Amino acid sequence: MSPLPSRVRIVEVGPRDGLQNEPVTVPTAVKVELIERLLAAGLTAIEVGSFVSARWVPQMADTAAVLARLPPNPAGRYAVLVPNLRGFEAAKEAGAGEVAVFASASEAFSRANINCSIAESLERFRPVAQAARAAGIPLRGYVSCVLGCPYEGTVTPEAVADVARRLAEMGCYEVSLGDTIGAGMPDTARACIAAVAETIPRERIALHFHDTRGLALANLRACLDLGVSVIDAAVAGLGGCPYAKGAPGNVATEAVVAELDRLGIASGIDPGRLAEAGRFITGALGRVPE
8 A cells, every 4th residue: 555646637528528428529629618618627638539430529520620729828738539540640740749548357348349359459559559669659548347347247456467468469569457346345446456557557548437336536536545546537528428328437537636735636627627627518518517
């Protein structure tokens, strides 16, 4: 057990992971203004979109246009998700500062979500990793379903650790561990992160917890003394859970910042400006702020 970190880096995933799960497509100008407001709040690591098929994820079809209209990010970089080498080339051409790839710890979820096995998905990412390295573009990795799968139920910490290790060996500077359906409890979250920390350095682990059952903050707290100091979150809790109709999705950035402040952990985020960004996007979506 380590002491709590003195500072946590928050990776804002609302503009991508959040908005892609919203039922409406947000105009490019609204996305750009949201990201500008997040920058003004002090967020420097922002995932702004993805270069996936517009047929499957129409909400992200304008990612290149979003990148073209964004101001420079002097203290950080804009990241995008890419599914394959073709997506990487599009991201590089659009000027993305970072790319991310997405694997699963569940074979059933991998086949249902991207129509291939875990091993096949990792092979698909290998040329992406090579191209990113050659271009000097940082590569981040996601692992989904780390605390449970909607198709096969329990996912073992060992399975998560194996996928995380392979992503790190491929060249991912950081591996984000996602509780995709919000199935985790503090004890299972802690066991999972501890297992992964046996295979890759703790400073290369990020926590990406969903709040489907209202336990995301408790799960995050359970892992903060394991030497992990990176948390993914989405402004206004954007996203919802596609496997639980009406349930929350990503843990809200506002809630994470407030909890870190309560624990005496610095985040560098201005809560007032963050709240303004949350009100802006909920207004654009026609949602009542929580």
